[in-house]
Amino acid sequence: MGQMYDADPSKPGRQCVTCGRTIDWNANVCMYCGHDFRVPMGPPPKKRSSKPVVGGILILLAGVLALAMGAMFLAFDATDFEAYGYDPATYDMSLSELDSIVGVCGIIVLILGLVAVLGGVFAIMRKGFALAIIGGICGMIGIGFAIGAVLGLIGLIIVGLSKEEF
């Protein structure tokens, strides 16, 4: 059986990845160290960059901004708005209607912000890739004073690029 491991001088050899010696180019097993090329090398060591942490922090910030904006929407009082020259008649909407629409928006933005904060924390811990991505999307949609949308998008891309670290 040892015969099958002998290098064929008519064919170019290749280097064994384990011992570095030249072996037959189509050998399945290294005749020197016994390295078996048919078996996958095993899982490569997990790369650990700072990407999930950086992306997670950005998503977290987007979430916090969305939470702040949602809270502002909830605190919004349309009667204050009147002082800035809002005339309900021109918009065909009563102040209470405006109030409730802004309130509903506030609740939606608050929920988006909460999911983004959660996703950001999960990204920082390198856990739950799907939740981190959902958090990034929510952070983006939450818009958080416009800057939150940008932070959410950048965080989402960075976390998306570091999928193998989860």
Ligand SMILES: [Zn+2]
């Ligand atoms: Zn070898």
